[in-house]
Amino acid sequence: MQRRSFLKLAGLAGASSAAFGASNVVSEDKVKNPYPNSKMVRTICTICSAGCGIEAEVQNGVWVRQNNAIDHPISQGSHCCKGIDQIDLIKSKCRVKYPLKRVNGKWERISWEQAVNEIGDKMLKIREESGPDSVVFLGSAKFNNQQAYYFRKFAAFWGTNSIDHVARI
Ligand code: SF4
Structure with missing residues (x-):
């Protein structure tokens, strides 16, 4: 991209954000505290055994926001790329909350009992045919x-x- 086109695009992007910015205005209260009556809970990242510190903000029993535990003795406020987004394991739309089975190219919800039985049967078949x-x-x-x-x-x-x-x- 030429420099002139780049500058034009950058100007366009700036103008659009200014125009749309007005419709994105949220109340001052929400900006100050989007999670009223929340509390901070000190915990640790469970992804690996390093156990880095996390401050979990919890509202009505739901984990809503994550902060670094600055004074944690091990991690001292830092995280690796997995731990920094640990809350995504809870909030992600991709989170699998129950067993799914692919049937004719589509994922279908099945019971835990069916999942355990089918996986167990398949594993036993593999062991019988090919050894442990x-x-x-x-x-x-x-x-x-x-x-x-x-x-x-x-x-x-x-x-x-x-x-x-x-x-x-
Ligand atoms: S933040 Fe990274 S290094 Fe720390 S416990 Fe979690 S996964 Fe392990």
């Missing part, structure tokens, strides 16, 4: 100590040593 080492168990960085223990046990009962942790990759 045909499956790799890949643990999650979100596992706590006890979950990691159970996961390891599950792989052992399954009959394989092929188990690893996602963070190692």
